[in-house]
Amino acid sequence: MLKAQVVLPSDTVPAIIHHQTENGVTKFTSELRPLRAIAGAPAPFYTYFWEFGDGGFSFEENPSHVFTRYDSIMVRLFATNNYDDGKRPPTRPKPIVRPPVTPKSGTAKPMLAADGSSNLFKMGGNIEMKTNCMPKPGDDMMLVFGYRNKAENGQQSLNGTIAILYNDVEFSNNNFELAAARTYHNEKKSDLKPLLNTAFLNKKNDKPTYFASLENGIYLSPTEKLLLNDQAKAFRSQHSWKFENLAQNEERFVFMHFKTTPEMLKDTNAVVRISGAFIPDNPLVETEFFNLELQIVASHDPNKMVLRKSRMNYRLTGKNRELTYKVRFQNTGKGPAKKIDVGVNIAAVFDPSTLKVVKTKPEVITCDSAYTNQSCLKTFFRADSVHFVFTNIYLPGMQQKGVNDADSTQGFVEYKIRFKEKPPKLPIKSGAAIVFDKNEPIYTNRATGRFKMGLSPGVIVGYGFPFETDNNNYLNHKNVALGATLSPYASHLYYWQVELYFNSYNETTYRVPINTEVRKDTVINNVAYQIMDKQFYKTQKVATVNAVPLQMRYNLSKYVGVGAGALVALDLYYRSSSELRYKLRTQNASGTVSDVDLNRAMEDFKESFSEIRASFFADIQLGLVRVGPALGFRYIYDPKTNNNRMTTYVSWKF
Known part of the structure; x- marks a missing residue:
């Protein structure tokens, strides 16, 4: 079939x-x-x-x-x-195209979209932005940049600059590319740098006052300039436009088409920012900023959990570090929701007693202080979770008749929480389950906090290494070596480490046994001498650098670590010279005897990067192996000479 x-x-x-x-x-x-x-x-x-x-x-x-x-x-x-x-x-x-005009159609009064442009300015400022979705790697995203001259400005007309700043410097890769920006009110592309760099003297008191170009007629107070500089430094990409004749209560919109880069995928579930600036020429109207926080998502889902600043510096993270989470939800049903239960699992590293609710939407009071049937929020804990329960609320559904504003169907709860103690350097994961009334739970993404790698420099002092090779008299068999280490900061389990030891410079002179013939006569400068003694000496000068270019380490616990790798010695400079040393005796005409020392150079040999030697090792460390002092025991094997030995060292990571 x-x-x-x-x-x-x-x-x-x-x-x-x-x-x-x-x-x-x-x-x-x-x-x-x-x-x-x-x-x-x-x-x-x-x-x-x-x-x-x-x-x-x-x-x-x-x-x-x-x-x-x-x-x-x-x-x-x-x-x-x-x-x-x-x-x-x-x-x-x-x-x-323009439709044909008929007597029936008449003349329509111009207006904006049916949802009303004024709905965008919900924060009450001169600037506001909104996107059509959260950014997904490989997808497009539209951003509406709205600006206006609100009545509170007291200005009949305004000129100035609007700017968009994106691609946070805290991320190694760019998250967005601006594919297109469509303007409809003769906004002209401009340069933001004059607003950041130019300063003039105040004619009233000859004190430095920060303005932008006087030719453009833009005036920034020191505080405004500082804020604008701080915003600009936080982003790698920026664009700006000049606007003119913005009438009182007039609203204008710029449409920006962003493409998300493939590299964004590496930071899925992170929070990125886009910042907008409204910079009026008139000094009586304040410069305003509007910041959008966008969660990078793997799929489009209106119910999300977000951790702000999910990439943390572990060196600066302690017990009092406070993390901010935000759980967004949206009623996509056909009717209103009256009760919403937001359950969030709490990682074991957090102290539940430090949790505090920062903000909610719908904005409600706590149920402890509410009267009967009043809209409120109840917070209670279970073994490994916390529940935020919105009670007696009215959250419209997207498919509900008469609901045209999608924002009215959305809500969130934002809270802060601290660690019990300094956490291990491992990812911190949290997720949420959202229940609308008595429906099945909707599970969100997992918001993951990660620690930046960081670098941990250190010093190492070893006895009996870093290298030993037979038949090389210029190297000591038992020496003390001083070096430096570099590794990721306070790694929990696996990590790499490199070591570099300070260059050693050895100069050794030694005698080589030879057959000598004494009491032999010779003539030097027409003077007769008798050779009493003759010795052959060699001098070797070697500058060596020792390094561990490859080493993998594993911390078994806070106090025990093991590692294995390769140790390399390279002779940067090598010089060998030979010399014959004579003791001569002569007798003058009066019979007086005198002795003379005479040295004669035989050969000289120079070479750079003359020899590289490698050995392999395994070791164990005891002490504060993640950060701090530790004692190590290292077994080294040289396959070339078939030598092996045990060495000891002390290291300290910072």
């Missing part, structure tokens, strides 16, 4: 945009590939971001829009597939 083959929809099918204009209002719908559910996950769904091509936008599924112009209008739909195992539908811009 043949089974029917299931044909899956292609991920390469782009979003198809449909529109219809009536009475000056254009209504949009779309066709998207069918969603594919992930086993065990909630039902998949799309979220939407529409860019209308004239400065308007919408996050609705089927928005309406009144176009203010029709010249070169290109509408774009960016659909994000949540809880779906495929790729995001590609975006294909659609041109919009």
Whole structure:
């Protein structure tokens, strides 16, 4: 019996945009590939971001829009597939032409997207930003950069600069590339450097006052300049635009299309930042910043757990280090949620008694101080978890009738917690389970805290090494060596280590036995001598560097470690010279006898990088093997000479 083959929809099918204009209002719908559910996950769904091509936008599924112009209008739909195992539908811009004007259509009053542009400015400032999704490696991300001249500024018109800063310097790789930035109000590209570097004198008191270019008419106070410099130093990439004639209460939007780099995958579940700046020319209006914190995700999921500053410096991490977690959730159902239980497992390294809730959405008080049936948050602990329970709340569902603002369906709980003691240098993992009313739990990603490698320099003093080779008289068989080590800071288990010993310079002169003939006559400078003694001497000068270029170590515990590797000695400089030393006797005409010493050089040989010698070793350390002093015993074997020996050393890692 043949089974029917299931044909899956292609991920390469782009979003198809449909529109219809009536009475000056254009209504949009779309066709998207069918969603594919992930086993065990909630039902998949799309979220939407529409860019209308004239400065308007919408996050609705089927928005309406009144176009203010029709010249070169290109509408774009960016659909994000949540809880779906495929790729995001590609975006294909659609041109919009002016519809024929009929007496019925009349003249429409210009407006922005149906969700209202003012909905973006929920923080009450002059600047705000929003993305259509969390960044996923290999995907695109759209960012709406909104700026305005709010009435509180007291200015009828404003000129100034807006800037976007991205790619945190704390990450080794760039996370974003700005593929395109679309402006609709004659914003012109500019350079942010004059705002960071230029200073002028205040004519009133001749004291240094920091401004930007006077030609541009931009004035920054010292505090504002310091803040702008701090922001700029935190990011590797930046772009800025000049704007003019921003009227009171006018809102403008710039649309930025970011591509996420493949290197971002290395930091999945980390939190990256994008910062926006609003810098007015008028000194009476303050410079404002808006920071977005975005979690890098492996899949699009509105329920997430985030750890801020997930990459930590272990050297600076102690018992009082405080970590900040944030659990986001979204009601994707058809009705409102009245009770939400956010359960978070607590890693054993944390002290539950130090946990404190920082902020919540919906914003509620604790149930201990609430009256009957008041919206509140109850926090209680179990063996290895903490539960944050929102009670008597109303969180609308995304599929609920009449709900058009997706932000109203979202919530979060943010908390801080400290360690019991300095933790081991191992990843710290936490996850959450979210229960809406009596539904099945939804499990989030695992937020992982990791420690940066860090470098640990050290000193080492050894006896009986670093190297010994037979038949080389210029090397001592039992010597004391001073060197330096370099390894990752306070590694918990496996780690690498390199060692370098200070160059040794040895000069040795020794006698070589020869057959000597004494009482032999010779003539030097017409003077007769008798050879009383003759000796043959050799002098060798060697400069040697010793190193351990490869060593793997393993800490069995806090106090015991073992290791194995290769030890190499390289002669950087080698010189050998030979000399005959004579004792001569002569007698003058009066019969007086005198003795004379005479040295004669025989040969001289020089060579650089003359010899490299390698041996292998295994050792054990006792003491504070991660950071601090330790005593080591090292067994060394030289395969070339078949020699082996035991050496000892003391090391101290910082």
